[in-house]
Amino acid sequence: MIVDDALRTPTADDTLRTPSAVRDAERWTAHNYHPLPVVIESAEGAWLTDVDGRRYLDCLAGYSALNFGHRHPALIAAAHAQLDRLTLTSRAFIHDQFAAFCQELSQLCGKELVLPMNTGAEAVETAIKVARKWGYQVKGVPSGQATIVVADGNFHGRTTTIVSFSTDPDARDDFGPYTPGFRIVPYGDLAALTEAIDDTTVAVLLEPIQGEQGVVVPPAGYLSGVRRVCTERNVLFLADEIQSGLGRTGTTFACDHEDVVPDMYLLGKALGGGIVPVSAVAADRSVLGVLRPGEHGSTFGGNPLACAVATEVVRLLATGEFQRRSAELGVHLHTALQKLVGQGLLAVRGRGLWAGIDIDPALMTGRQACERLAERGILAKDTHGSTIRLAPPLVVTVEELDHAVEQLAAVLRG
Known part of the structure; x- marks a missing residue:
């Protein structure tokens, strides 16, 4: 050009x-x-x-x-090939693209399981539900009392639950009543985050770099500190890598800059290659294994077209290029x-x-x-x-x- x-x-x-x-x-x-x-x-x-x-x-x-640009040839080819074969089954059945996508994304993340969805907001909602269920079934938090610590300036989506813990008036105002169960602390303040955790806390949900806030990078050592505190206090670390992940910051995940591995990756945006909406959460069996059939799902989540494209995305990332x-x-x-x-x-x-x-x-x-x-x-x-x-x-x-x-x-x- x-x-x-x-x-x-x-x-x-x-x-x-x-x-x-x-x-x-x-x-x-x-x-x-x-x-x-x-x-x-x-x-x-x-x-x-x-x-x-x-x-x-x-x-x-x-x-x-569009991390891989508009109409990347490998992604377009995967979409065209799948369009000629199969586009949707629902999760009532298994299709031939599903296992490969889940396996290869799990391996890219270094996790045991993947739960595919469609949009970034759905990935965040999935993470919230899983964290709460984990808190009740594994940690032993009394029913209905689970809390999640989040950061001010966050942007995790537009659903009513998510905007309930937004500090952006444009995203939040006039959409109440708001969902309880969230504690907001200053972004980058490890002491405040630690103070906000108690026996009811099931998770800390953070963007490793805050995109909507203006590409705000936390202080050095913050993410590793969050990882340490979550481990010590038996709290899940949920990393929203929907914007920051999949190569955007020079590593596969922004958490990689501090050699931090969260309990759950929240992925989206680039996972669909700019062709179809694809999101997913990736975690080990000890976390995602709390879900049982019928408790969570999506008609289009993990559909054949999405899996075919997203598998090619994962393969592009696997080379490190x-x-x-x-x-x-x-x-x-x-x-x-x-x-x-x-x-x-x-x-x-x-x-x-x-x-x-x-x-x-x-x-x-x-x-x-x-x-x-x-x-x-x-x-x-x-x-x-x-x-x-x-x-x-x-x-x-x-x-x-x-x-x-x-x-x-x-x-x-x-």
Whole structure:
């Protein structure tokens, strides 16, 4: 891809389709999102093309759902092959893709069992249910008294249970009454987390890196400290790796940066290869084994099409290629971004090909910056005022990263 092509602006003679497409979307869609006025028609690798032929470098990657880029050939081939054979059976039967997916994902995670679902929120809900049942049946917590410790600034999904322990007013307000049983502590504060644990605590649920909060990395030693405390207090450590996992931070899981193995991995987004929604929880038999037939399930969870695609995702990760790319290119990206601190950026955070950048609010909001980046052929997403998240697909090149940073610098200069 020649990055200069991304700066092509339609001429006055072009018949633009974008304005009417945006109006139609606004007319017929509930306004639960505020998308940029870009209407994508096709994509390949790290690049997208809109309905008017303009090309954009994707620096969001579907919130890490597109870690392997758009339409990765191996993933598309797996989907096409499965579409010609079988797409859905429900879990009332076993299909021929199921065992391979569960086995290979279990081995990637170093766990004994996998429970497939569809969305990230379903994975989180599954983890909450399993942790509570484990607490009652294994730990001996009195019925109905289980508590789970979570962190402020968290983002684990949009269900009513999950937003009950959100500290983001946009996610939480006006959706009560709220589900009890959660204790919120400051993220990165091991002492506060330890203090919140008592005999009713069945789990600690954390993002190893908080994505929605602005790619917030906890202090060094925090995750290993959480692991130690959970072990000492007989509490499950649930790691929400839905955004941070599967190569995004330069390792298979973000927990790997501190050599931490949680009791349960919560996975999603990239597990579906940007083709189908796939999520899963992975844990040992001593944890997931508490479930019995009929106690939890999903009609589409672990369906043949999802398993075929996700198995190829696991095989891509098994080579280590994408983790290495993320680590090496991440150093390049963060080095380039750090040079902009003091030139419109206040701070840069993150790991691998994942960065949260704080723009000087005196210059512009994050939304305004993303709009101006889009005009320059770069797609990114703002969060919390003047913060932008950058998460390009792991197939991105050095040239493309440099192009993105150059356009960001131009936006900051005004």
